[in-house]
Amino acid sequence: MSLGRGDRRSKPRRRGALLALLVAVAVLDSATLAGAAVLHARRLDRVSGSNAVSAPALDADDGATGAFTATVDYAALFSADGHQVSSEVAWDDDWFFSDPTSYNHELAHTCAVLSAVANAESAYYQQGSDAPPYAERAFAQLGFDEVCTDSYRYRSEVLDEVLGVVEGNDVVAYTLATKRVRSSVTGEERLLTVVAVRGSYGSEWLSNARLGDGSGDDGDHLGFTLAAQEIAADLEERAASDDSGLERVYLFCGHSRGGAVASLLASYADDAASGAHALTSADDVYAYAFATPRCTTAADARDARYDNVFNVLNPSDVVPMLLPAAWGYDRYGRDVWLPALDGASARDAELAGAMSEAYARTMGSACPCEPGDRAAAEALVAGVVAGASGPEELLTPSGLGGLAGSCLGADWGQLLTDHYPNTYVAWLEATSAGDLTLS
The missing domain is CATH 3.40.50 (Rossmann fold)
Incomplete structure (x- = not known):
């Protein structure tokens, strides 16, 4: 009897989960439609030249x-x-x-x-x-x-x-x-x-x-x-x-x-x-x-x-x-x-x-x-080259691994200080x- 009661009680849970999934799909679908409508409206703005800041005198x-x-x-x-x-x-x-x-x-x-x-x-x-x-x-x-x-x-x-x-x-x-x-x-x-x-x-x-x-x-x-x-x-x-x-x-x-x-x-x-x-x-x-x-x-x-x-x-x-x-x-x-x-x-x-x-x-x-920035930059590029002999290899497992390893190990905040226009x-x-x- 206990097993039967367990089966009967599980059905509302499954129905509830299914309902929640359907609601989530509907919400996501609505958000997608709303987003598409917003982007379409922006395209129309661009075509008509409206809803944008005007050039200054x-x-x-x-x-x-x-x-x-x-x-x-x-x-x-x-x-x-x-x-x-x-x-x-x-x-x-x-x-x-x-x-x-x-x-x-x-x-x-x-x-x-x-x-x-x-x-x-x-x-x-x-x-x-x-x-x-x-x-x-x-x-x-x-x-x-x-x-x-x-x-x-x-x-x-x-x-x-x-x-x-x-x-x-x-x-x-x-x-x-x-x-x-x-x-x-x-x-x-x-x-x-x-x-x-x-x-x-x-x-x-x-x-x-x-x-x-x-x-x-x-x-x-x-x-x-x-x-x-x-x-x-x-x-x-x-x-x-x-x-x-x-x-x-x-x-x-x-x-x-x-x-x-x-x-x-x-x-x-x-x-x-x-x-x-x-x-x-x-x-x-x-x-x-x-x-x-x-x-x-x-x-x-x-x-x-x-x-x-x-x-x-x-x-x-x-x-x-x-x-x-x-x-x-x-x-x-x-x-x-x-x-x-x-x-x-x-x-x-x-x-x-x-x-x-x-x-x-x-x-x-x-x-x-900092003086050490050049060595860090060169090491990053060397890591990328070691993982791929060309851009087409970046999409291979070894290329992606080399790129990820080089980028994740880099201090980008420090590296980019040497790139800023005011530098x-x-x-x-x-x-x-x-x-x-x-x-």
């Missing part, structure tokens, strides 16, 4: 011509005063009448700051934010009479990043600014366009992992390529409607992902004579990229025609070590190596101290970089061109 400084200095405000991580910091930058219109294959240290520093400004602009385009339009203000101070940050709309909100995960996100946000520059020697005028590309943001990290199969003629990283092609198409469209009659020159800059996209854009312009890429409207191209990851397997990436592309790199930064050279990856142009924090000479120690002082001056806190800005403020190594 530009208040250009008409007096900013020739050679001058300006103090540029922007947001930075881990700053002491409301996350807003300032850097004094130099500007000289004559730069854009000089040889673009000659490294310009002052221009490199200005581009490093403008790359940080491009990252900071995202906050302005988040609804409810009181962040200022850093990019518009910075370029206005530099005398630019047209600044466009429209690409940040629908690419800076949390919901847009969720939508990017669902749809795949090889898009890019960038600041585009134009001004007439005049040579102080000849009086010649040119139309300068600056493109400052935002670094990795939200779902763009998925695009960073989209390498492609490397089977194309150039072997360029697919996610970065698609982002660069979007900008190139925008520039060509603008050039087609330009009736100024002036020679067009371009300056590309960006940090991390932004640096990779900037270097690809410059390579497109350099290849224009052969018709290999879309960006054909440039007469001269200047490019300064920072913390640039290796983004191509092209055998000719170091050819002389790309000598106008300068990749400014911190030897302790793990990002320029990726994708690994052992897998056949490289960068377009030339590498400009900052001093090593763990250098053994007296000059190395002097530069390291000057960099730390420059960092503290801007950020309001001590520089967190690069501080190094450039503490050094001169003679302190850097060009390769």
Whole structure:
């Protein structure tokens, strides 16, 4: 009898469990439908151009011509005063009448700051934010009479990043600014366009992992390529409607992902004579990229025609070590190596101290970089390479194991201090061109 009573009592429990499961499924299904409806509504917003922060008005400084200095405000991580910091930058219109294959240290520093400004602009385009339009203000101070940050709309909100995960996100946000520059020697005028590309943001990290199969003629990283092609198409469209009659020159800059996209854009312009890429409207191209990851397997990436592309790199930064050279990856142009924090000479120690002082001056806190960071970064990359001979092996059990072991054992918080834009800005403020190594 007891067994029978146990059987009879178990049926309501099973029915209750089944009912709970059905309720859970219904709730999840409803949540899925609701989420899909929200994302669909956001797509409609994007198509109609509604429900997003509008671009700010530009208040250009008409007096900013020739050679001058300006103090540029922007947001930075881990700053002491409301996350807003300032850097004094130099500007000289004559730069854009000089040889673009000659490294310009002052221009490199200005581009490093403008790359940080491009990252900071995202906050302005988040609804409810009181962040200022850093990019518009910075370029206005530099005398630019047209600044466009429209690409940040629908690419800076949390919901847009969720939508990017669902749809795949090889898009890019960038600041585009134009001004007439005049040579102080000849009086010649040119139309300068600056493109400052935002670094990795939200779902763009998925695009960073989209390498492609490397089977194309150039072997360029697919996610970065698609982002660069979007900008190139925008520039060509603008050039087609330009009736100024002036020679067009371009300056590309960006940090991390932004640096990779900037270097690809410059390579497109350099290849224009052969018709290999879309960006054909440039007469001269200047490019300064920072913390640039290796983004191509092209055998000719170091050819002389790309000598106008300068990749400014911190030897302790793990990002320029990726994708690994052992897998056949490289960068377009030339590498400009900052001093090593763990250098053994007296000059190395002097530069390291000057960099730390420059960092503290801007950020309001001590520089967190440490001499052991380079060894830790190199060990991480070595672990990845030991587990996989190429990106295709990362999906194998041994490759995934090696990647997981290397990443889980790394102190990412410490490693990334050498990657931050303001670490690069501080190094450039503490050094001169003679302190850097060009390769």
